[in-house]
Amino acid sequence: MSRSQVTKYLRPSTPEEALTLLRNGGKSARYVGGGADVARTLPGDVTTLIDLCTLNLSSIEESAESIVIGATATLNEVLENRSVANVCNGVVAEMMRKVGSPLLRNMATIGGTLVSAHSWSDVIPLLLVLDAEITLYDGDSRTMGLGDLYASRERFANSILTSVMIPVSGPGDYAAFHKFSRTAYDIALLNCACYVHVEEGRCTEARFAAGGTPRLATRLPQVEAALRGEALSDETIERVAQVARDTVKTADDRRASGEYRKQLVYAGVKSCLHEIAQRLEGGQ
Numbered sequence: 001m002s003r004s005q006v007t008k009y010l011r012p013s014t015p016e017e018a019l020t021l022l023r024n025g026g027k028s029a030r031y032v033g034g035g036a037d038v039a040r041t042l043p044g045d046v047t048t049l050i051d052l053c054t055l056n057l058s059s060i061e062e063s064a065e066s067i068v069i070g071a072t073a074t075l076n077e078v079l080e081n082r083s084v085a086n087v088c089n090g091v092v093a094e095m096m097r098k099v100g101s102p103l104l105r106n107m108a109t110i111g112g113t114l115v116s117a118h119s120w121s122d123v124i125p126l127l128l129v130l131d132a133e134i135t136l137y138d139g140d141s142r143t144m145g146l147g148d149l150y151a152s153r154e155r156f157a158n159s160i161l162t163s164v165m166i167p168v169s170g171p172g173d174y175a176a177f178h179k180f181s182r183t184a185y186d187i188a189l190l191n192c193a194c195y196v197h198v199e200e201g202r203c204t205e206a207r208f209a210a211g212g213t214p215r216l217a218t219r220l221p222q223v224e225a226a227l228r229g230e231a232l233s234d235e236t237i238e239r240v241a242q243v244a245r246d247t248v249k250t251a252d253d254r255r256a257s258g259e260y261r262k263q264l265v266y267a268g269v270k271s272c273l274h275e276i277a278q279r280l281e282g283g284q
Contacts, residue, residue, distance in 0.1 A: 008048040012055065015137045015160050021050050022158055031160065033072050033112035036104060057111070057162055060084065066133075066165040071111025075099055075123075078110055087130070087166055088175035088195070089279060095126050095177040095193075101185045111161045117150065117216055120187040125209035125217035126177050129195040133165045150216060172198045174279055176272035180264050188212040190261050192244075192268030196227065196276060203227050210265050213250045222247045223269065232277040241270040 008025075012018040022029050029048040032038050038049065057070040062083040069078060078084055079096035099105055099122050113123050114134065124146070132146045138159040146164075149156060169175075175195040179188050190212040197205040206227040211217030226243045230236045245266035250258035 005044075006042075006047055006049055009051065010048065011051045015055055015162060016139075018050055018052060018055065018160055019137065019139065019158070021048075025050070033109040034074060034107045036108040036112060037116050039107075052111070052160065053109075055160075055162075062168070064168070066167050069110055069164045069166070071161045071163055072109045073111075075105040075108050075110060075113065076102065079105065084166070086169070088169045088173055091175040091177055092126065092130075092166070095122055095179075098122055098177075098179050098181075098184075100187075104185075110164055114146065114149075114164065115161055117153070118187075119214050119216050120191075120212045121217065122177070122179055122188060122191055122211070125191055125193040125211040126175070127164070127166065128209040128217060128219055129193045129207040130166055130175060131195075131207065132167075134161055135163045135165070136160065137162050147219065174198065174276040176275040178268040178271045178275075180268065189256050190264040190268065191217075192265060192272055194269065194272040194276070196232075198232075198280060201231050203230055203232065208244065208269065210244075210248055210268070213248065213261055213265075214253045214255070215249070215251070220244060220248060227273075232273060232280060237270055237273040237277065240273065241266045244269040 010021050012021055025048045027045055029050060030046045031052050032049045033052050053072045058072045059070045060073055060081045060083065061068050067083045075096050079093050085093050113121060127146050133143050134146055134149055135141055135143045136156055136159040177193045179191040181188050188211065193209050195207045196203045206224045208220040208223040209217050210220060223240060223244045226240045245262050248262060248265045250261040252258045
């Protein structure tokens, strides 16, 4: 669609006004944040854009329990935030540096990234394992886990994502992220993220996710079960990586085969766990 076909560009001042504008516009209206997706593709029947960046939803604030990121904060703003940098030894900032180019990160918003829900997203798998929550507005505000949003996307199709909450990490919390791509700025062929909580040398909690399989990122419960209660020895890491390879659901597309992606999951999980094991050994 040509951008010249957009005949209305609306700037609401409140979420309530934005929701009303979308409902009045029907299928011809669409929310826009940073505009990264709109610049790339726009449905042919969309003639009205509703700008969410006028809603004052770009703040990043830390409380005792979580870091609350406004939906229109850009990926670079998230990357550069000091509170975010403290989450699990900087894993969120490390992941953000691998998302496209600086120009893209200055444009794309955290809310738009989560709502667009591209299968290759680097942001989604890491936020899944960090147990992030989101707040939606559809006349009332509701908070839910990020995974719950994707399990019922149609139900919340017209809602406004207003914020993302990442739990503050503490002693024993570790996370890692690994991305496979052809070039530094390319989208992921596959990506992996993991979180573990370690007490007395053993993983009392474990969360894994893989994206670009080529489906939307999902948690890997069988891999998580294989690690819980175990110490991060080389033998355990090898066994858990094999479980990941053997149980993850992958498929072929024009970019890679499903079998190749299984091997990438194996390598990615192994890399993430070795990184965490090294931090444990170094007392980080």
